[in-house]
Amino acid sequence: xVQLLESGGGLVQPGGSLRLSCAASGFTFSSKAxxxxxxxxxxxxxxxxxxxxxxxxxxxxxSVKGRFTISRDNSKNTVYLQMNSLRDEDTAVxxxxxxxxxxxxxxxxxxxLVTVSS
Amino acid sequence: QSxxxxxxxxxxxxxxxxxxxxTGTSSDVGGYNYVSWYQHHPGKVPKLMIYEVSKRPSGVPDxxxxxKSGNTASLTVSGLQAEDEADxxxxxxxxxxxxxxxxxxRVIVL
Numbered sequence: 001x002v003q004l005l006e007s008g009g010g011l012v013q014p015g016g017s018l019r020l021s022c023a024a025s026g027f028t029f030s031s032k033a034x035x036x037x038x039x040x041x042x043x044x045x046x047x048x049x050x051x052x053x054x055x056x057x058x059x060x061x062x063s064v065k066g067r068f069t070i071s072r073d074n075s076k077n078t079v080y081l082q083m084n085s086l087r088d089e090d091t092a093v094x095x096x097x098x099x100x101x102x103x104x105x106x107x108x109x110x111x112x113l114v115t116v117s118s
Numbered sequence: 119q120s121x122x123x124x125x126x127x128x129x130x131x132x133x134x135x136x137x138x139x140x141t142g143t144s145s146d147v148g149g150y151n152y153v154s155w156y157q158h159h160p161g162k163v164p165k166l167m168i169y170e171v172s173k174r175p176s177g178v179p180d181x182x183x184x185x186k187s188g189n190t191a192s193l194t195v196s197g198l199q200a201e202d203e204a205d206x207x208x209x210x211x212x213x214x215x216x217x218x219x220x221x222x223x224r225v226i227v228l
Contacts, residue, residue, distance in 0.1 A: 035217075037219070039158075044121065044205075044207060044219060044220070044221050044222035045156070045158070045164070045207050045209075045219040045222065046121075046219060047209070047216070047217040047218065047219055050216070050217065059216045059217070060216075061216065061217075095163070095164070097164075101152075101211050101216055101217045102152045102170075102211050103152050103153070103154035103169055103170075103209050103210070103211060103217070104152075104154050104166060104169030104170065104175075105154070105156070105164075105166055106166045106169075106175055108163045108164050108165075109163070110163060111163070
C-alpha cells in the first residue's frame with residue numbers, strides 16, 4: 001500500500017524556518033518524481049515545488065523561489081521541503097504527492113499544517 | 119504565474135451532468151496535453167480523477183470524463199451522485215513557468 005507521511009509542520013514566526021519531511025513507502029520511491037502543494041485557508045490549491053526521481057532537477061513556484069528548497073534522499077525514501085524567510089501568506093496545509101510537473105499526482109499525503117504568525 | 123481560471127461553483131441535481139471549465143493560455147493548457155483534474159472533499163486528501171487531459175486512473179468511475187479544446191479544458195461529471203459534491207481543481211504543465219493549479223470549482227449536488 002502506498003503511504004506518504006508528512007511531518008515537520010507547526011507554528012513559526014514570520015522570518016523563521018521550518019523543514020517538512022515526507023516519508024514514502026509502498027512503491028519504488030527512487031523511480032518517481034515528487035511534489036509539494038499547499039492549501040491556504042479559504043484559498044485554492046497551489047503548486048509549491050517538484051523534484052525529479054534522481055533529485056537532479058528541482059523546480060519551485062515563483063511565490064517561494066529563493067526561500068524554499070525541495071530535496072530528496074532516495075536512501076531514506078524521503079522528500080524534504082526546506083522553508084526559509086517564512087511569511088504570513090505561507091500559512092497553509094502542505095501536501096506531498098507522487099508526481100512531477102506533468103501532473104497525474106495519484107497519491108497524496110494527509111498534509112501537515114504550517115502556521116506563520118507572530 | 120497566474121492560476122488557471124475555473125468557475126467558482128457549478129451545480130446539478132442527482133442524475134444530471136455538470137461540466138467544469140478550466141481556462142488557461144497557449145503556454146499551459148493549450149500548449150501541452152498534461153491537464154489533470156483533482157477532487158477534494160474538505161478535510162480529506164485530494165484525489166486524482168483525470169490525467170493527460172482525458173485518461174482515468176483505475177478506480178475512478180467512467181462518469182468522470184475530461185477533454186480539451188484550445189486553451190480550455192473541461193471536466194464532465196455525468197449521473198451526478200451525492201458523493202460527487204466536492205471541490206474540483208484542474209492543473210496543467212506550464213513549461214518554463216512549471217506547473218499551475220486552477221482556482222477551484224465547488225460542485226453542489228442539489
